[in-house]
Amino acid sequence: MAHVELKNLRKTYGETVAVDGVNLEIGKGEFMTLLGPSGCGKTTTLRIIAGLIEPTDGEIRVGGRLLSCPGAKLVPPEKRNMGMVFQSYAVWPHMSVFENVAFPLRNLRKSKDEIHRRVHAALELVKLDGMEGRYPSHLSGGQQQRVALARALAVEPDILLFDEPLSNLDAKLREEMRFELKEIQRRIGVTSIYVTHDQAEAMAISDRIAVMAQGRVKQIGTPREVYDSPQDPFTAEFIGLANFLQAKVTGEKTVCLSGRQELDIDGCKAMPTSGNVLISIRPHNIAINREENGTRNELHGFVEKGSYLGDKVDYQVRVGESILRVQTPPGDVYAEGTKVSVRLPPDKISVISANVR
């Protein structure tokens, strides 16, 4: 059974719908990321789970315990046994590092010895041992973030919540902290829900990703699944780069583009039997050649623009009406206007939405 269960979660502010029927199941010890652009409802969802926002409708269960359902009194945040790391760190400026981490434990009326033991263990885990007496104003942003993490870990929460915890750190520190967070989470095995708009961060850190847009969950899957087989245009475009082409289903494993070329598609689970579809392919999965090889899935066009980026070359290739974005390792660089052929490998094409017009 899932450890965390969200059932048809909704939150509206007057006419505005912030969260529009979110269903989510998260297993025990799993690291789940809510990924989406700003305003997609991911932070609202997280804060509803925390009990900081009252949902308009829907149920929340953690370990079988009902935390929130319509008509019943909401379980207040302090009774949910969760830990949370905030974007702004939210380290209390009038308390020392020790006091910050000890405060939640004092609320739980732990004995003095246990508080000491747990605070030191938590600070050691985030590599802040020896800093107990410092005040937040004397700490760097990264250190404050570690205090916030230690504070959330000290109570041994059922669930750990992260609200874009790394977005205020500089780029290099951010990447280090990613791995460290993941490492700590794996070591203590706490169920974690992580909110971010940074797809690379989500890919690096998560067991599974829930892609959100306009208050809804668009797709749930492992980082690999959402990247390799996006199920809708939004997911395909939000995570990485994607080319979209309109096509018509002509067979069990073939589609026909608007320019009448046939394409083979291999290994696509969601292939409809007929009708119009949208297919997508990642720029780096397209092969580009000067001469025609005459193989199947080959399209012809010319280079409209090419940019040399160091580790790759980024082309825009005009094929009939459409422009395909192609990224290749730097080898031959084709000048603008060069006639080229591009090959779309059948197993790299995803059919992402059926019955488009």
Added chain:
Amino acid sequence: MAENANRTITMGEWSNNGLSLARRGLGAAVLGLSRGLPVTLPLLILAGIVLYPVAGLVGSSFFGDKGFTLANYTQLLAPRFLKIMINTVTLGLGAAVLATAAGTIFAWLCVCTDLPFRKTFTILHIAPYGLPTIAAALAWIFLLTPKAGLFNRFLMWLLGLENAPFNILSMPGMIWALSTHLYPWAFLFTAGAFATMDRSLEDAARLSGASEFKAFRKITVPLVAPSIAAAFILVFAISIEQFSIGGTIGVLARIPILPVEIYRSIAVYPPDWGFATTLSVVLLCITSLLIYGQNKLLAGKSFATVTGRETMDRVRLGKWRWVACAASLVFVSVAVVLPYVGMIMVSLSPSLGSELTWDNFTFKHYADIFTEHPFVFRAIRNSFLLAFFAATFLAIFTLAVAVVVKRTQIPARGLLGYLIRWPVAIPGSVIAVSLLYTYIRPPVQLVGTIWILLLAYLIRNLPYAYSAAYAGLSRVDPALEEAARIHSTPARRTFFRIIVPLTIPSVMAGWMIAFINSLRELPASLLLFSPGNETISVAIYEMFEEGAFQMTNAAALMTLLSLATLLPAVIMKLRSRETGS
């Protein structure tokens, strides 16, 4: 039998359902109430102490001995009332124009230019805020009455004049006294606007080819204009509701104005309730409209995100630098320092009008106020106790309300926010009349007790304490409280352990404002005090009414009161300007 059993079960189920339905309904009702409690409780308190008396006042203005009547309002057509209105508006407009002009010019000089000694000037420009209005009024009477006034006599001696150059006992005199007392309000308002204005907007104009003067005219002025207009309205509103100038200079000069006439129609026997309540409603309507307009002007303007501008490029005044400095010096000497000097000189003179020399100055008046007037000691104790308790209650109550309004989603919290700010638009004399009218008879008879004064001070200072608490809370990241909640801290413990320590500087500032305002409050106190329950400002006004021979004593008491209010007021205003609230 079987059928029967079946029926019973259905009945049982039905009644069970009904019961659980009823239980759920009741539960929902209790839940709704208990969730709404943080809003409904303060709403009820405010409705009880503010809305109820004022509503009673408005209602009573429509009733005479024979039930509903408009007679009270028809007497507003009389020439007597027209004269009062003309006086009141003339005084308000005159003071607002002068105070806003002076405040804006000096704020610009102090905030935006390389004026020499601008920090010292800033403190001096704020200083009149710390002088109780009654003290300012009497000080100007000491200085500028024809013939007897100290400054008039000094100028006559200096320039060899036959007649006194100035007469404070006139409409221009009242406007002068009021505008020099109120221009700090305009100064603080516009200084805030100048300081928060994004300097890059001016730079962009300069880069687009505008001269310095054109950038100032086309960019700076329009950006600051709403604040200047808001300052103008505020000074106008304070001018038409203030009592201290009209009740002293205005009385001596026989220039009646609205708040003083309200006081006089009740202070006489028998009191003319109809006239007093009607004038109060008129005054209340005017000030409410003004404050509403001022809020509209400032809507959406946030002073909360101010960063320091110490490093900004200041406008170079060039050769005008020292001219501006000299002009500031003259203005500050005459408008700010002179009243204090006059007041202190009178308090040290053997008697009013006698020549003060190094040989005859005396501290005896400082002793006399306690020996000749046994109630002065009592008044000081009353004032400090009242101010202390009013400020303390307000600090806690307004912080709690600010938390509810700013941090919860409970419906009607907006209404709560409006109601708590509303008294800023209620003149002191109007509060006094409504409290008198409401609490003079059972069920709640407070007239004649000290509680009615406490009530008046609470009402008058609600908006100021609330603004301070709200501003303080605005600077606290909500995540700090959320972090406490999610880490197992109950709501009440979060309030005392997280919110209170983090907002304490602002709450203390709010406490100070309420304390100072209560200490020097006159218009409401004058109508509400009773023997035994005098306050300091009431004692000063009584001395004024007793006549010239008491003026030296009044000056001594005023000096003491000013000492208690000046320093905290200036420190607090400087601080709040720095932190941008």
